[in-house]
Amino acid sequence: MKIINPSSIIFIILFALIGCQQAKVQQKELSATATVGKDYLEKQGYKVLSYVQHQESYKITKSKIQTLPYSFYWKMPGNNAVPYIGKMVDVEKFIIKNHPLDHWECCSGIKSKGKVYAYVYVVEGKVVGGTSFPYIPKDSALVGGYWSLDGRTD
Helix, strand or coil, X not given: CCCCCHHHHHHHHHHHHHHHHHHHHHCCCCCHHHHHHHHHHHHXXXXXXXXXXXXXXEECCCCHHHCCCHHHHHCCCCCCCHHHCCCEEEEEEEEEECCCCCCCEEHHHEXXXXXXXXXXXXXXXXXXXXXXXXXXXXXXXXXXXXXXXXXXXX
8 A cells, every 4th residue: 555645645735726726817707798798709700719808998979089099999890989979888808819810911020920809899788899909929019000890991
């Protein structure tokens, strides 16, 4: 009969506890608006790799959507803030795959790393628009703006 070393038992218990704690951290509880955004992205055929964070909430006003950067975001194809003036919007950020920008390339060799940032705009429990941006190396400087949620610019 083999006798198990007591320090081995302690190590195994600590390892199990640390593993459980890390799993809890990785399983973020999604808010109602993040859940709406995630469901929408999946229905569009995108694979949601991770939920990054709630970016911001703001009241949609005429003056807000006429100033940068909001004027740029709301003028993207598929985005129309006018019906939502006076309402609050929540912007939820995800990392997704199976998107037209997965393999985007630009000037001087900057390439997407096979995934995309998606910013989903949720008003009163409904997705009303959003933007996307290629997931590029952190050391790459990309000058320019965003794409529509589905990757279009026109």
